[in-house]
Amino acid sequence: MASPAVDDYLKTIYHHTEWQTDRITPSQLAGELGLAPSSVTEMVQKLATQGLVTHRPYGPIALSEAGEHxxxxxxxxxxxxxxxxxxxxxxxxxxxxxxxxxxxxxxxDRLLERIDERLGYPRFDPHGDAIPDASGHVHREPFVLLATAAPGHAGRVLRVSDRDPRLLRAMEAAGVSVGADVTVTDADTLRIGGDEVTLPAEAAGAVWLSA
Known part of the structure; x- marks a missing residue:
């Protein structure tokens, strides 16, 4: 099944375990996609038949090798x-x-490869998410979510979630960018270049730092 709908399912499942290890459940998948649970159940069954996911009734969903590719x-x-x-x-x-x-x-595909070449084969997008290479491999370094980082933790900003454009604008206004060196004061405050920066409350669950 080659369709944008199938790709959206596979992308959402893939995203879910990029920055944590728990597999996505059918109810979580329905919530992420904004669809009725019954519709998600039907599609997941189709994806399993196609060999793109592995799933047992009411259990979490995982991509197969073909689905991950x-x-x-x-x-x-x-x-x-x-x-x-x-x-x-x-x-x-x-x-x-x-x-x-x-x-x-x-x-x-030809234009995509020209874009990749022109950009110098980047490994990360503007939000810090890893760009898979042509074979599907990605490079990630050990990370910690800001919400779980201990006070005094020093590291680089690896990723800021792109889920909320408003949060991205607020982070930019606060001087937080991917690659910035920061020290954690608490989940709502970072030290950047000697300045204390107060972050929106949502940032604690949307910013990842080098471990």
């Missing part, structure tokens, strides 16, 4: 396009997600 391919497209829009067209990091959602289904 396909999910990595579409995520590669999405994140390369986001990086391209920021670097080449001046988009800000809070503007690119919806544009990439449209373009990821329409550009050719």
């Amino acid at each position: 396909r999910a990595a391919a579409i995520i590669r497209r999405h994140r390369l396009i986001e990086t391209w829009l920021v670097r080449e067209f001046g988009y800000s990091w809070d503007e690119v997600h919806d544009e990439a959602e449209v373009l990821e289904h329409s550009i050719s």
